[in-house]
Amino acid sequence: MEHKIKKVVLAYSGGLDTSIIIPWLKENFDGCEVIAVAADVGQGAELSGLEEKAKKTGASKLYIADLKKQLVEDYIWPTLKADAEYEEKYLLGTSFARPLIAKRLVEIARAEGADAIAHGCTGKGNDQVRFELAIKAFAPEMKIIAPWRIWDIKSRDEEIDYAEAHDIPLNITRETNYSKDKNLWHLSHEGLDLEDPANEPxxxxxxxxxxxxxxxxxxxxxxxxxxxxxxxxxxxxxKLCGVDLIAKLNKVGGENGIGIIDLLENRLVGMKSRGVYETPGGTILYHAHRKLEELCLDKDTFHFKQIVGQKFSELVYDGKWFTPLREALSAFVDSTQETVTGDVKLKLYKGNIIDAGAVSPYSLYNEEIATFSEDHVYNQADAEGFINLFGLPIAVQAMKKQKDQK
Structure with a gap:
């Protein structure tokens, strides 16, 4: 017989999904106690008034966990250092926030003696996987309740109907009901007219x-x-802390139309989805970081790191942050970053980022060797022997074809 659910810790944002989940849990699990946990990952004004709202809809208490510093230092910086972009566009703003939030949920659930953890992720999305893999990494025995996978509500319109029937206040309308996720790194928009790829955002x-x-x-x-x-x-x-540095770049990047992408992505669960992402500061940082690596990394490391970055992005996107492979890849990436120190100057203009110079004490660029002017370092005559050896397989293949054709 399944253990009775007496206390549930809910990942709570105060948005449409989680607002109706509190009364739904109490109705469907014999009046269980619901403890709401809101993660402060830099969404700003969205956190105002949450405690009153959570308690009014039936929660016994609300935790607001300030995770901004951890998000930047333990999740964003490792992903940036890996140059990880999912499908060469998405800078993983939602993806790396979820494992951090889930880890905190487990910590609070343990402290509260909760029987289960609940979340408002849909059964069609990636976030259900990201939350639940992280929960399994720290509390494999914990029961997880995902209302979207078991309730009778089938759409966001029906969610609004439920909220109105239960007198739950909402700060959206049916016409402005985009599905959004915001943190200090990015803001995503999905749904409504964006669901048709033929529509310009x-x-x-x-x-x-x-x-x-x-x-x-x-x-x-x-x-x-x-x-x-x-x-x-x-x-x-x-000199700025990570949180303030990102905020400053978000401001200047946003003002200059930087970091807006329209992405038709391949979700982990098998379908394609369309979203618009705003990541102004992150886009600047990725561009600057890559520019510095061009200067400081040798060819083999630079090229292999591109392969690592692609795999890293897939692991993060798929919710596999707390895995041996992600940790091993981060160890490799960290070793490549020992010399990635220096300054990168960029020009921002109407959505474009234009290189304007980079310097580093570890620069591998040698002007004396690379110059088109006269030099006394590089003997151009040496290139003939190199090309003869480098091209030997091609020459052998050609000789074989000529012999066969006779």
């Missing part, structure tokens, strides 16, 4: 972190990012 209607390139200033903005061992530490000479 209504950027003036949906953008929140910045403006469209068309509405960006006609004058470019310059920004210089300093890195130490692959980690950004300064913007325009000002």
């Amino acid at each position: 209504q950027y003036d209607k949906i953008l929140e972190l910045g403006v469209s390139p068309e509405k960006a200033p006609d004058k470019p903005a310059y920004v210089t990012v300093a890195f130490e061992k692959g980690v950004p530490v300064k913007v325009d000479g000002e």
Whole structure:
């Protein structure tokens, strides 16, 4: 016989999904106690008034866990150092936040003696996997309740019906009911008109972190990012903590139309989905970091690291943060970052990032060797023997074909 659920810890945002889950849990699990946990990952004003709202809808208490510093230092920086982009576009803003939040949920569930952890992820999405794999990594015995996989509600319209029937206040309407996820790194938009790939996104209607390139200033903005061992530490000479550094770059990037992508992505669960992502500061950091690696990494490491970055992005996207392979890849990446120190200057102009110079004490660029002017280092005559040996397999193949044709 299954153990009775007396106390549930709920991943709570105050949005549509989690707002109706509190009364639903109490109705369907014999009036169980619901403890709401909101993770502060930099969503700002979305956290205001949450405690009153959570308790009004039936929660016994609300934890607000400040996870911003951890998100940056333990999740964003390792992903940035790996140059990990899912499908060469998505900077994983939602993906790496979920394992961190789930880990905190487990910690609170343990402290509260909870019988189960609940989340508001849909049965069609990636986040259910990301949350649950992380929960399994720290509490494999914990029961997980995913209402979207078991209740009779089939759409966001029906969720709104349920909320209205239970007098749950909402800050959305049926017409503005985009599914959004916001943290200090990014903001995602899904649903409504975006569900048809034929529709051009209504950027003036949906953008929140910045403006469209068309509405960006006609004058470019310059920004210089300093890195130490692959980690950004300064913007325009000002030393900043990770949270403030990202906020500063989000501002200047957003003002110049940087980091807006329209992505038709391949979800882990097998379907394609369409979303618009705003990642202004992150897009600047990825560009600057890669530029510095061009300067400081040797060819073999630079090329192999591109392969590692692709695999790293897939692991993060698929919710496999707490796995031996992700940890091993991070160890490799960290070893490559020992010399990724220096300054990168960029010009931001109407959605474009234009290189404007990079310097590093570990630069492998040697002007004396690479110059088109006269030099006394590189003997161009040496190239003939190199090409003869490098091209030997091609020459042998050609000789074989000629022999066969006779």
